[in-house]
Amino acid sequence: MDVLWMVPLLLIPLLMWTSSTFVFYFKKFFYVAWMMCLALFAIPLCILKSGGRDIENMRIIRFLVRHVKYFLGLRFEVSGWEHLQTEGPYVIISNHQSSLDVLGLMEILPDRCTMIAKKELTYAGTVGLICWLGGIVFINRKKTSDAKSVMSDAAKTMLEDQIRLWVFPEGTRNQNGDLLLFKKGAFHLAVQAQVPLIPVVFSSYRNFYLRKEKQFKSGTIRLKILPKIETKGLTSDDVSDLCDKSFNVMRSAFLEISPSVSQSNGPMSH
Numbered sequence: 384m385d386v387l388w389m390v391p392l393l394l395i396p397l398l399m400w401t402s403s404t405f406v407f408y409f410k411k412f413f414y415v416a417w418m419m420c421l422a423l424f425a426i427p428l429c430i431l432k433s434g435g436r437d438i439e440n441m442r443i444i445r446f447l448v449r450h451v452k453y454f455l456g457l458r459f460e461v462s463g464w465e466h467l468q469t470e471g472p473y474v475i476i477s478n479h480q481s482s483l484d485v486l487g488l489m490e491i492l493p494d495r496c497t498m499i500a501k502k503e504l505t506y507a508g509t510v511g512l513i514c515w516l517g518g519i520v521f522i523n524r525k526k527t528s529d530a531k532s533v534m535s536d537a538a539k540t541m542l543e544d545q546i547r548l549w550v551f552p553e554g555t556r557n558q559n560g561d562l563l564l565f566k567k568g569a570f571h572l573a574v575q576a577q578v579p580l581i582p583v584v585f586s587s588y589r590n591f592y593l594r595k596e597k598q599f600k601s602g603t604i605r606l607k608i609l610p611k612i613e614t615k616g617l618t619s620d621d622v623s624d625l626c627d628k629s630f631n632v633m634r635s636a637f638l639e640i641s642p643s644v645s646q647s648n649g650p651m652s653h
Contacts, residue, residue, distance in 0.1 A: 407597040410455055414482070417454065421447050422509035429516040438497050438518035438546055448489045456601030457483070457591075459490045463608030466581055467493050472541040472548075473611065474573040476565075476629060477583040478637060479551035480558050481592065487585055487606050488549060496547035499537065499569075518546075522568075524554065534568050538575040548572070552629070558594060560587060562634045570622045570629070579611040580625075582633045587641035605640040609633070 425447050429440040452458065475496070477484070488498070497518040505511045505521055515521075520537050522530045537548060550569035557563045573580050584607045591602025609632060617625060 404597045407599040410599045414455060417451060419509045422513040425513050426509065436516055436518055438495055440517045441492065441497055444513060444517050445489045445492050452486050458603050459487060459606055460603055461491055461606045466608045466610050469611055472545055472576065472578045473581050474569055474578060475547065475549040475581050475583055476552050476569050478562055478585055478633065479553050479556050480585060480588050481556055484585060487604055491606060493547055495545060496549060498549045530568060534572045538572050541576045541578060560589060562637060565626050565630050567622050567626050570626045573614045574617045574619060574622055577615055579613050580629060581611045582609040582629055584633050584636040607636050607640050609636060
């Protein structure tokens with residue numbers, strides 16, 4: 384009977400070696416559980432440092448999360464660092480494939496930068512609380528009027544507090560081997576605040592992470608930071624063109640840095 388407790392210990396390495404489905408669920412479970420533990424550790428640190436909700440808490444979060452990639456067998460190759468050396472507020476826009484994007488985000492997150500995220504994240508236990516403490520701006524995606532008013536307030540906050548905001552303009556996770564058409568919120572935000580957009584493109588995860596097929600191998604994610612797109616002098620009438628321009632440069636970069644994506648993808652109507 385004393386040896387029975389050793390069975391799971393022997394079984395886990397065996398399953399890790401033989402079952403890609405087990406590896407997928409094990410890594411996913413570990414990722415969520417570890418992030419919740421890190422958040423539990425970060426909450427008192429953030430309260431001690433800043434006394435509550437403060438964008439400066441993102442420094443603590445960034446520091447604590449940056450090692451997680453090693454546990455999951457991921458590495459990042461970043462190009463275009465010079466484009467983030469921009470003074471003052473700006474809006475970062477990037478494609479969105481899975482919750483793993485958080486690791487890439489933390490890899491390059493500039494100072495005084497936080498995210499715009501879906502309101503449902505506030506209910507994610509310790510992770511929801513640490514997101515709130517990090518100054519993350521929550522929007523209700525189901526209520527367009529609420530989202531617009533949040534974006535309007537965010538534009539004022541950006542200028543008053545000199546902060547940067549990271550937005551996923553696709554609006555939802557997407558792993559179809561291309562970019563989804565962009566929603567216009569991020570572009571209204573940048574035009575309203577008259578701040579530049581800085582596109583950041585994640586290469587496709589399809590060569591190591593496939594949600595439907597339950598595969599999660601080791602892999603390299605390329606992160607390409609593109610030159611800033613100015614919005615000075617633009618008005619709400621220019622938002623559609625700005626959205627199209629950003630989509631096109633980001634899609635082109637996505638196809639360029641994603642060897643696993645078929646180059647035969649035809650242009651999407653936009």
